[in-house]
Amino acid sequence: MITLEHCMNLDLNDPLRALRDQFVIPEGLVYLDGNSLGMLPKTTSTRLQKVIEFEWGQGLIGSWNSAGWYTMPGQIAERLAPILGALPQEVMVADSTSLNLYKVLAMAMQQMRRPNSSKRVVLTEADNFPTDLYMMQSLCQQWDFEWKAVPTADLGKHLNANVAILMLSHVNYRTGHMHDMQVWNERAHNFGARTLWDLAHSAGAVPLQLNASNSDYAVGCGYKYLNGGPGAPAYVWVHSRWHSQLSQPLSGWFGHIRPFEFDGQYQPAADMRAFLCGTPPILSMVALACGIETVRSSDALGGMTAIREKSLQLSQLFMELVQQRLQPWGLECVTPLATENRGSHVSLTAPEGSYAMIQALITHGVVGDYRAGRSNEPHLLRFGFTPLTLRYIDVWEAVDRFEHVLKNDVWRDPRFSQTQAVT
Numbered sequence: 560m561i562t563l564e565h566c567m568n569l570d571l572n573d574p575l576r577a578l579r580d581q582f583v584i585p586e587g588l589v590y591l592d593g594n595s596l597g598m599l600p601k602t603t604s605t606r607l608q609k610v611i612e613f614e615w616g617q618g619l620i621g622s623w624n625s626a627g628w629y630t631m632p633g634q635i636a637e638r639l640a641p642i643l644g645a646l647p648q649e650v651m652v653a654d655s656t657s658l659n660l661y662k663v664l665a666m667a668m669q670q671m672r673r674p675n676s677s678k679r680v681v682l683t684e685a686d687n688f689p690t691d692l693y694m695m696q697s698l699c700q701q702w703d704f705e706w707k708a709v710p711t712a713d714l715g716k717h718l719n720a721n722v723a724i725l726m727l728s729h730v731n732y733r734t735g736h737m738h739d740m741q742v743w744n745e746r747a748h749n750f751g752a753r754t755l756w757d758l759a760h761s762a763g764a765v766p767l768q769l770n771a772s773n774s775d776y777a778v779g780c781g782y783k784y785l786n787g788g789p790g791a792p793a794y795v796w797v798h799s800r801w802h803s804q805l806s807q808p809l810s811g812w813f814g815h816i817r818p819f820e821f822d823g824q825y826q827p828a829a830d831m832r833a834f835l836c837g838t839p840p841i842l843s844m845v846a847l848a849c850g851i852e853t854v855r856s857s858d859a860l861g862g863m864t865a866i867r868e869k870s871l872q873l874s875q876l877f878m879e880l881v882q883q884r885l886q887p888w889g890l891e892c893v894t895p896l897a898t899e900n901r902g903s904h905v906s907l908t909a910p911e912g913s914y915a916m917i918q919a920l921i922t923h924g925v926v927g928d929y930r931a932g933r934s935n936e937p938h939l940l941r942f943g944f945t946p947l948t949l950r951y952i953d954v955w956e957a958v959d960r961f962e963h964v965l966k967n968d969v970w971r972d973p974r975f976s977q978t979q980a981v982t
């Protein structure tokens with residue numbers, strides 16, 4: 560049996576425990592949703608205050624040069640690159656993940672397109688994140704590609720010489736299942752296909768090796784494990800072997816090779832700035848920079864390896880406590896137990912009332928989220944484990960309060976079944 564003392568001991572021996580101090584953490588709250596919106600770093604408010612008052616308020620338009628606003632997307636990309644296992648010149652910070660998917664998938668299609676070739680399938684998983692599926696559908700129609708969205712277990716069966724692009728989420732947003740990037744890159748390349756990875760639920764939680772694993776393209780989110788704030792700018796990565804043909808369809812003036820020549824003819828930048836479109840949102844960029852630094856603060860303490868180790872220990876502890884204490888109510892874990900197959904969140908199923916359980920838990924100071932299942936997928940209760948902000952005793956506390964909610968039928972109160980706009 561796992562005890563509270565055991566959890567307290569794990570905290571005492573946690574090499575990353577001091578990093579929690581970097582965040583604003585509401586009193587008594589156990590926040591298990593950092594995989595959806597990361598917590599607020601303390602530096603973000605002070606840094607933004609300065610940028611607003613001095614750089615914007617006093618420096619005004621001159622700050623594009625004097626405060627380094629103009630080069631900020633590339634500079635943030637440089638700080639982010641090691642977290643992705645990428646070269647700094649291969650990353651750009653811009654727009655949203657959805658837009659970056661659009662840009663990079665369109666570019667991949669353009670690079671792969673051959674007249675009269677049957678090699679024009681985009682292969683993905685049926686339970687990929689909706690925006691990935693939507694962007695793929697729209698682009699396939701525009702560029703005369705076909706899409707195949709198949710169950711994860713059938714991916715191998717559908718990977719053949721007709722596949723041009725294999726587009727996968729590294730960690731599945733629902734189940735927390737993690738793919739072996741290197742293995743899929745190799746399989747795809749064997750068929751002459753290229754890979755596009757969505758790192759939304761990986762970056763900042765799982766060590767990534769975009770280059771060493773030989774990936775082709777990637778995108779990801781700034782507001783999840785990178786703590787960049789709501790709607791933070793996202794990022795896009797392109798392996799340098801494809802940089803000779805950088806071009807994307809959203810040919811805005813910031814992606815021009817010389818934006819301030821105000822040329823009438825679009826000519827893309829020869830580097831990753833080609834992925835910029837319009838004027839970058841500087842305030843959001845500043846917040847993202849602060850978020851990325853919270854992850855980089857682990858550099859001296861073991862970096863992503865230490866983060867991953869703690870992440871696995873937190874989720875393992877959670878799964879064991881769920882088994883130990885919540886099984887009588889039929890709560891079951893759908894996230895793979897094998898460490899090489901899981902990311903940093905854990906999803907549970909309940910025989911009924913998953914949505915109400917999450918709502919009841921939130922009123923008890925444990926924030927997870929609910930993810931509705933499509934067709935015959937189960938509804939999920941999802942809990943994210945962010946090693947920078949969480950203690951082992953928080954995991955204990957979460958399961959303790961969950962048991963209380965179940966034991967006392969708290970969740971059956973009809974008010975917990977009223978659906979909110981955002982789940």
Ligand SMILES: *Cc1c(COP(=O)(O)O)cnc(C)c1O
Pocket residue numbers: 655656657658688690691728732757759760780793
């Ligand atoms: C969160 C998430 C996104 C979000 O895209 P936005 O454009 O930021 O809304 C995209 N893909 C995956 C896999 C995600 O988990």
